[in-house]
Amino acid sequence: MTQEQLANPELAGVRVDEDSEDLSRSEVLLKGALAAGAVYGTLAVGPYVRRALAMSGGGDIDILNFALTLEYLESTFYAEAKRRAGASGELKSLIELLAKDEQEHVEALAGTIKKLGGKPVVKPKFDFPYSDTAGFLKLAQTFEDTGVSAYNGAAPAIKSKEVLTAAGSIVQVEARHAAAIRLQNKEEPAPAGFDEPLDEKQVRKAVEPFIA
């Protein structure tokens, strides 16, 4: 249990969720299906798919606004980290790159929402509890991994093919960020063969503690 998780029981809860019976069963089903080459309901690779399809059906603008909230969180996190994370050298350059990428995601999503006739959500105020580089890196890993799973969970509900490809273009970059941050943490950059989706409720629960 890390300091951040203790300070944010909600986040710790999400980690616990990862090991919950439901997920474990999904994984068992997935492995069983792969081993047997059998079909469970729909697709052998699909036991966790129902989570990806559990997005609230609010349409593309709602999904884009959900993504925008996450990108606001990440862009604010890295913009602050430039002065707060105590980084130098390679990590400092990485933080600058991530801050730039996330800011571009914010602008692109807000622009797309407007183009589709929607209203971009207001940027929330955030509070990131860390006091050193290690604390920053732990939070960064959580945010990036959560971001990947959030997009993977939301994308199948996107109706427009163009918005879907744009979301795919962003999630690949989030996955690349996640790997880079994990390497900084001396952790496996690609811990599993499949980046499992999270549904909107799980993601909101994970980020709520950081919204002031």
Add this chain to the structure above:
Amino acid sequence: MAETKQLTNHVSRRRFLAVGGGSTALAAFLAACGSDGSTTSGTTAMGGGKGATETAEFGKGDVGILNYALTLEYLETAFYADVVKSGLFKGAELETIRKFGREEAEHVQALTAAVKSLGGKPAPEPKTEFPLKSAKSVLELAGTVENLGAAAYLGQAANIESPEVLASALAIHSVEGRHAATLNTLLGESVTPDGAFAVPADVKTVLKSVEPFIVG
């Protein structure tokens, strides 16, 4: 190593095309895709509108897309297996290569099962041969293959009809992105060579790039 060079050149060109900076790049990207949804461009890499005709040689609809992906995953799996056997790597790098190889093998299994569940016939495993001269050239080739693989999945996402197949492809796509970023880090290159928005690759481009490694 002509093949490696050819691939590298291809990727550099792709990166060069992607340069253009920031949100302007995505704006242009969305515009090219016809983001108002009323039109679809002829740019196959965008995936919007051509359906799965690009992958018709691999099968119809989602089966074709899955078999296309399966062929690439077979190639990646064989590549990592050859690299492990080559003895060019040890320690942490070897462990990473082994891990990535295992993950590609999981993708092969999952895609094979998915093709079968749709009533299709899984694509055969291609015979492959890779130039494995030095650790550096192998890492470069690995980086090229992973970046191309990620771009290949991205190029097909919008062509997939079944939400279940899409969710599964996305779960693999981001792992390919993680692999690509890891190799780019080992090579001292940017983890996001396309900038903030990853650029998709169309089937023709991808197949042409991997052709030199398929011997039968």
